[in-house]
Amino acid sequence: MTDFNSYFLMNADEVIQYVKSKTGFFDGSNNLKCAEIGDGNLNYVFRVIDEESGKSVIVKQAGDTARISDEFKLSTNRIRIESNVLKLEGELAPGLVPEVYLFDNVMNCCVMEDLSDHTILRTALMEERIFPKLADDLTTFMVNTLLLTSDVVMEHKEKKALVQDYINPELCEISEDLVYSEPFTDHNNRNDLFPANKEWIEQNIYGDDALRFEAAKLKFAFMTNAQALVHGDLHSGSVFVKEDSTKVIDPEFAFYGPMGYDVGNVVANLMFAWSRAYVTKADEKYLSWLEETIRDTVDLFAEKFFASWKRNVTEIMAKEPGFDRWYLDTVLKDTASVTGMEMVRRIAGLAKVKDLTTISDEQQRVKAERLCLTAAKQFILNAANFKTGDEFLRVLKDSALSHNVQ
Known part of the structure; x- marks a missing residue:
């Protein structure tokens, strides 16, 4: 099992390990399922759900190229910007952005509120x-x-x-x-x-x-x-x-x-x-x-x-x-x-x-x-x-x- 102390692009199984290691959101549950749900041009987006309780989160990770084209070489700093902006927007416009639970500047990802009911x-x-x-x-x-x-x-x-x-x-x-x-x-x-x-x-x-x-x-x-x-x-x-x-x-x-x-x-x-x-x-x-x-x-x-x-x-x-x-x-x-x-x-x-x-x-x-x-x-x-x-x-x-x- 990885310790997530150095950056790599995660797959669905690794994302499950990640949320268990880095958050207490699922209270130690062993019934977690994860799927990659992103269809955007830049990032990798995973949904992790506890099939027993129904609790779920989104894990979003930045790669160093855009998914739309390898021609676009990108700094993974964008996930820091996104996480911090969402927190600021949440203060300025309460209720109109998802809640951010965690930002990780090593794995270049954030864990946030799941909006699957939207x-x-x-x-x-x-x-x-x-x-x-x-x-x-x-x-x-x-x-x-x-x-x-x-x-x-x-x-x-x-x-x-x-x-x-x-x-x-x-x-x-x-x-x-x-x-x-x-x-x-x-x-x-x-x-x-x-x-x-x-x-x-x-x-x-x-x-x-x-x-x-x-x-x-x-x-x-x-x-x-x-x-x-x-x-x-x-x-x-x-x-x-x-x-x-x-x-x-x-x-x-x-x-x-x-x-x-x-x-x-x-x-x-x-x-x-x-x-x-x-x-x-x-x-x-x-x-x-x-x-x-x-x-x-x-x-x-x-x-x-x-x-x-x-x-x-x-x-x-x-x-x-x-x-x-x-x-x-x-x-x-x-x-x-x-x-x-x-x-x-x-x-x-x-x-x-x-x-x-x-x-x-x-x-x-x-x-x-x-x-x-x-x-x-x-x-x-x-x-x-x-x-x-x-x-x-x-x-x-x-x-x-x-x-x-x-």
């Missing part, structure tokens, strides 16, 4: 399930974790110390490449285009000089704007849901960046769900709920942002009349830009979303991809124009009707 949001949306609390929960999470980790609220030296602590160069580089560079240039020849849309994408995305110029500016804003501690990968695969609960997971991409990066990712992934529902002629009640959720994600974020600002602002110059409105407008502009960038990269880049790739009818998928990309270009090229949920949603719906997606 469903991954992307899966639930593809099943056309409705979650009335979703927009409320996600906007509370974003306002609390973003505004409260910014210079507007935090003592400045304390905030700068967190910037240093959450430097995350390897994972930021993945975003810089997969979100801000390759979907507009394909310079690494890794993009995976749907054949029926390949020519259209080459003409309308790769061939759009103005779009690529905006993408270049946005890349450098992403790299240099240390505004708040962002989740960094807040898509519908990073949220667990059930009827009365929302839990945000997987903040291994966390770093100090622009607030709009998180908000835009949420909006874009709701738009993927809407696009799938629209082209496949989903139930009208579900489609209407998605539209309401997209609107509320923007509008509730703004409403809660102002309320939190009034309660929590400490920076003296941030109390100048009108500064809160100006500041939020910059966040909403970034939100629109990132909404567009996420929509482009999930279609014209390497990492796809199942919302679109599992549309079985070729013409429906063509239409879904083109309406997303048509909307994305508006969000990127005219980002300052979008300040309300209705304005975001209108672009999506107009793009669906546009001749460019017929």
